[in-house]
Amino acid sequence: MSLLPVAQALTQLLSNVSATETEIVDIKEAGGRTLSKPVYAKRQQSPFDASAMDGYALRALEDGSYPNIVKMIGESAAGKRFNGSLGYGECIRIFTGAPVPPEATAIMMQENTKKIADHEIELISPVIEGRHIRKAGLDFNIDELLLETGRTLDPVALALAASSGNSSFSVYRPARVAILATGNELVTPDQTPGPDQIISSNSYGIGEIVRQHGAQAIDLGIIPDNLEALTHAISTAIEDDIDVLVISGGASVGDHDLVHKALTQCGIQMDFWKIAMRPGKPLMSGRLTTQAKKTVQVIGLPGNPVSSLVCSYLFLSPLLAVLNNRKPHYDIRNALLTADMPANDHRQDYVRALYEIDEDDRLTVTPLPVQDSSMLSFLAKANALIIREPEAAAASSGDRVKIMMLR
Numbered sequence: 138m139s140l141l142p143v144a145q146a147l148t149q150l151l152s153n154v155s156a157t158e159t160e161i162v163d164i165k166e167a168g169g170r171t172l173s174k175p176v177y178a179k180r181q182q183s184p185f186d187a188s189a190m191d192g193y194a195l196r197a198l199e200d201g202s203y204p205n206i207v208k209m210i211g212e213s214a215a216g217k218r219f220n221g222s223l224g225y226g227e228c229i230r231i232f233t234g235a236p237v238p239p240e241a242t243a244i245m246m247q248e249n250t251k252k253i254a255d256h257e258i259e260l261i262s263p264v265i266e267g268r269h270i271r272k273a274g275l276d277f278n279i280d281e282l283l284l285e286t287g288r289t290l291d292p293v294a295l296a297l298a299a300s301s302g303n304s305s306f307s308v309y310r311p312a313r314v315a316i317l318a319t320g321n322e323l324v325t326p327d328q329t330p331g332p333d334q335i336i337s338s339n340s341y342g343i344g345e346i347v348r349q350h351g352a353q354a355i356d357l358g359i360i361p362d363n364l365e366a367l368t369h370a371i372s373t374a375i376e377d378d379i380d381v382l383v384i385s386g387g388a389s390v391g392d393h394d395l396v397h398k399a400l401t402q403c404g405i406q407m408d409f410w411k412i413a414m415r416p417g418k419p420l421m422s423g424r425l426t427t428q429a430k431k432t433v434q435v436i437g438l439p440g441n442p443v444s445s446l447v448c449s450y451l452f453l454s455p456l457l458a459v460l461n462n463r464k465p466h467y468d469i470r471n472a473l474l475t476a477d478m479p480a481n482d483h484r485q486d487y488v489r490a491l492y493e494i495d496e497d498d499r500l501t502v503t504p505l506p507v508q509d510s511s512m513l514s515f516l517a518k519a520n521a522l523i524i525r526e527p528e529a530a531a532a533s534s535g536d537r538v539k540i541m542m543l544r
């Protein structure tokens with residue numbers, strides 16, 4: 138049976154997937170969410186002409202010049218403006234963020250002045266007209282478009298929105314992603330494994346990928362290699378108003394690999410199974426429309442921890458992006474190989490590797506020596522994956538290769 142190319146599998150997975158519905162969230166809960174409507178300024182920033190410095194706000198003499206010694210007649214502080222009016226050749230003490238009196242023509246910073254008496258200031262450097270006055274509306278004006286639809290509410294976006302008087306947003310509902318692990322040999326990290334058991338790790342890595350996309354991870358624990366238990370867990374998960382079901386393990390063709398059978402029995406329409414990639418060949422995907430007319434995407438990942446995570450980066454991450462109405466994005470770059478690599482077979486290879494910037498500022502990449510798909514320690518050391526196309530010819534040190542950045 139021929140294996141499905143990676144790009145084709147991804148296209149199939151993402152076809153018919155649409156963004157989740159939208160909802161309104163308060164700014165305190167909005168971090169990391171994706172805007173489904175643009176954000177416009179509700180007010181002007183700065184709302185008044187403001188001082189950019191601690192110093193003195195000056196008004197020139199009638200002829201436009203400035204005296205060397207000026208009379209100080211008051212003070213304007215942030216939050217409390219000077220209420221008088223500034224005469225020719227006078228000044229007030231002013232602080233950063235304080236309103237500048239309309240008559241002021243420049244700000245002289247404190248460091249360029251000398252206080253010679255209680256109400257007399259000597260200017261020790263030339264005055265520059267308009268200097269250090271931030272005009273009203275310098276940052277933005279009312280009704281100005283500040284953030285476009287699709288923008289993630291990252292730290293700067295949140296701060297900008299807050300400063301413009303926006304305290305709630307229309308965003309996409311976080312996708313609900315249920316995660317199941319299956320295998321008789323698996324226990325959770327807080328349990329002591331029996332003699333033939335190992336600790337289940339996949340759900341934690343997958344859960345974190347889900348959260349990094351602003352989606353909600355629902356860990357449904359470990360299910361044994363038992364068809365009845367699996368079908369029960371799958372149908373229960375699907376009825377719990379989820380958007381995505383991710384199952385790791387049991388994906389291959391061994392006697393105890395029951396996921397494909399269980400999914401089919403649960404009525405899931407399988408789109409593909411077995412991809413021309415390494416790691417991750419047994420990856421499968423399908424979908425089901427529930428009685429409530431909601432489409433649930435299902436991804437069955439291979440159990441090997443590296444396969445499981447690499448497949449999540451390649452398939453689950455784009456799916457989560459689309460559910461947020463974002464374009465899937467991988468950081469793919471060209472890098473210079475520092476070692477020879479053998480010719481590739483018919484599967485697209487994702488080789489755990491270390492990229493570096495060398496002394497000549499070039500991006501170089503070195504494949505890690507061991508590529509066993511059970512070895513999380515090497516995936517954790519890697520900061521990139523070298524992408525080797527199916528049937529790629531042998532590559533030599535110095536050749537350009539494509540890499541996908543992981544960190």
Ligand code: AMP
Nearest residue numbers: 318320337338339386387388439440441
């Ligand atoms: P399977 O896909 O069930 O054939 O599993 C392939 C390999 O991955 C086996 O060595 C399993 O023990 C291992 N494995 C399966 N599920 C997990 C998991 N959740 N965490 C860590 N290793 C797993």
Ligand code: MG
Nearest residue numbers: 320386387440
């Ligand atoms: Mg298994």
